[in-house]
Amino acid sequence: xxxxxxxxxxxxxxxxxxxxxxxxxxxxxxxxxxxxxxxxxxxxxxxxxxxxxxxxxxxxxxxxxxxxxxxxxxxxxxxxxxxxxxxxxxxxxxxxxxxxxxxxxxxxxxxxxxxxxxxxxxxxxxxxxxxxxxxxxxxxxxxxxxxxxxxxxxxxxxxxxxxxxxxxxxxxxxxxxxxxxxxxxxxxxxxxxxxxxxxxxxxxxxxxxxxxxxxxxxxxxxxxxxxxxxxxxxxxxxxxxxxxxxxxxxxxxxxxxxxxxxxxxxxxxx
Amino acid sequence: xxxxxxxxxxxxxxxxxxxxxxxxxxxxxxxxxxxxxxxxxxxxxxxxxxxxxxxxxxxxxxxxxxxxxxxxxxxxxxxxxxxxxxxxxxxxxxxxxxxxxxxxxxxxxxxxxxxxxxxxxxxxxxxxxxxxxxxxxxxxxxxxxxxxxxxxxxxxxxxxxxxxxxxxxxxxxxxxxxxxxxxxxxxxxxxxxxxxxxxxxxxxxxxxxxxxxxxxxxxxxxxxxxxxxxxxxxxxxxxxxxxxxxxxxxxxxxxxxxxxxxxxxxxxxxxxxxxxxxxxxx
Numbered sequence: 001x002x003x004x005x006x007x008x009x010x011x012x013x014x015x016x017x018x019x020x021x022x023x024x025x026x027x028x029x030x031x032x033x034x035x036x037x038x039x040x041x042x043x044x045x046x047x048x049x050x051x052x053x054x055x056x057x058x059x060x061x062x063x064x065x066x067x068x069x070x071x072x073x074x075x076x077x078x079x080x081x082x083x084x085x086x087x088x089x090x091x092x093x094x095x096x097x098x099x100x101x102x103x104x105x106x107x108x109x110x111x112x113x114x115x116x117x118x119x120x121x122x123x124x125x126x127x128x129x130x131x132x133x134x135x136x137x138x139x140x141x142x143x144x145x146x147x148x149x150x151x152x153x154x155x156x157x158x159x160x161x162x163x164x165x166x167x168x169x170x171x172x173x174x175x176x177x178x179x180x181x182x183x184x185x186x187x188x189x190x191x192x193x194x195x196x197x198x199x200x201x202x203x204x205x206x207x208x209x210x211x212x213x214x215x216x217x218x219x220x221x222x223x224x225x226x227x228x229x230x231x232x233x234x235x236x237x238x239x240x241x242x243x244x245x246x247x248x249x250x251x252x253x254x255x256x257x258x259x260x261x262x263x264x265x266x267x268x269x270x
Numbered sequence: 271x272x273x274x275x276x277x278x279x280x281x282x283x284x285x286x287x288x289x290x291x292x293x294x295x296x297x298x299x300x301x302x303x304x305x306x307x308x309x310x311x312x313x314x315x316x317x318x319x320x321x322x323x324x325x326x327x328x329x330x331x332x333x334x335x336x337x338x339x340x341x342x343x344x345x346x347x348x349x350x351x352x353x354x355x356x357x358x359x360x361x362x363x364x365x366x367x368x369x370x371x372x373x374x375x376x377x378x379x380x381x382x383x384x385x386x387x388x389x390x391x392x393x394x395x396x397x398x399x400x401x402x403x404x405x406x407x408x409x410x411x412x413x414x415x416x417x418x419x420x421x422x423x424x425x426x427x428x429x430x431x432x433x434x435x436x437x438x439x440x441x442x443x444x445x446x447x448x449x450x451x452x453x454x455x456x457x458x459x460x461x462x463x464x465x466x467x468x469x470x471x472x473x474x475x476x477x478x479x480x481x482x483x484x485x486x487x488x489x490x491x492x493x494x495x496x497x498x499x500x501x502x503x504x505x506x507x508x509x510x511x512x513x514x515x516x517x518x519x520x521x522x523x524x525x526x527x528x529x530x531x532x533x534x535x536x537x538x539x540x541x542x543x544x545x546x547x548x549x550x551x552x
Contacts, residue, residue: 046458047455184482184483184526187526187528188526188527210456211528214528216528240530254456254459255456255485256459256463257489258488258512258524259488259512260531261513263512263513265513
């Protein structure tokens, strides 16, 4: 089932120079893709490729200059009011830096209860319980529900961000560089968590990332962006093992790798 | 291989309200002339503090014990005046973010000239020639023109090239690179790694390469030091560390790296890893 359909999404930014000269920049240029329910579509690219602008448009945090966005069979390109609220109840975002996306003056409990209140989900008396359940689902100790974000490590704080996204039971979670700022051992844990949550609940991810090795761990399909356009899109295996586009090949070749011979010897020893 | 830099039992201590804290504890390693040594670790491992201790750039209040010898000369305990003479001349450092290491108000040429003349003297005209040559040497096209550019006129990768040019202009014996490619796109990272390796081969500079990225280290270093929470976990040749790691933590780190060759169907990573509550909060 097609959950999200982006059709020729385009974003142009206009700036004015010191003398009033108009300069136009096309950040995203006629980008089209679909996301099926339960799958992970990764959007990868280098800085300036337009991947984050694309993420912001499909999260409805930014309006496209042209093109259409459909969610669950409904045109949401210009959704406002009740239609937008319905969209937000189904689409959530996890950002790169948990500390700047969590209110430092609110306890975890309050952070996790907020979406329940806005969306009128759990009834009043059960919200506290619900917040604790969410903490358990993402591997946090529910006894810490009265702590503040600063009392958690980076990986734990990102788990809070993920729990908040899950609070409304969304159909789509957009992860914008959600594991990029984490240490490698913590990153592996959070990727595993994201995969487990999807297995359990069957929602979709749009996973925005610059790190192709990370993407390989989580994506079913991959879209490679460069200079505002999708240069290649397909099943992860195909894009990684048999890339068709020249830019994709360059990108893959540039990834530093550990000598496979060393890897093999290490695995044999352990 | 004669050792250029020998660090022995280095301990760095910071005073805190809860008493002194060792951010580096008993670290020992050596860097040969013409060699690249990698220091890897996660946040809070003490890798950057180790490099700042070598450069004599630790924040005020930090105290050091142990020994750091460059070309046989002890660096610890030397007055700042002497260290300042060594920095930029005998040893240089480049950082993750070149934009914050360059002065936005001066052209890059002027900044390289200043650095060169501080150590070598000479006329401004001669120094300008040196700067142009240095910029060309790190692969910037049209160095005669770019010498008059301001930092903001360069891309991220080009700025890192400028930093490398500046760091190497006095042909130091030792270059410390602290996460020099971390902020760069992967294709640009590959170019900068190639550039550093090439320049190092050519000039015989000893290179200390600090990173959190094990794959990057494996492609550039001959010896590797693994650090965790201020301590030395393991130290050996790259081959030993990557093919025959002795320590559980090194094995865990290597297991955690996402591999481009592994796919979704492969067994999940992190099976060796504990719960999120094991993470330290600093």
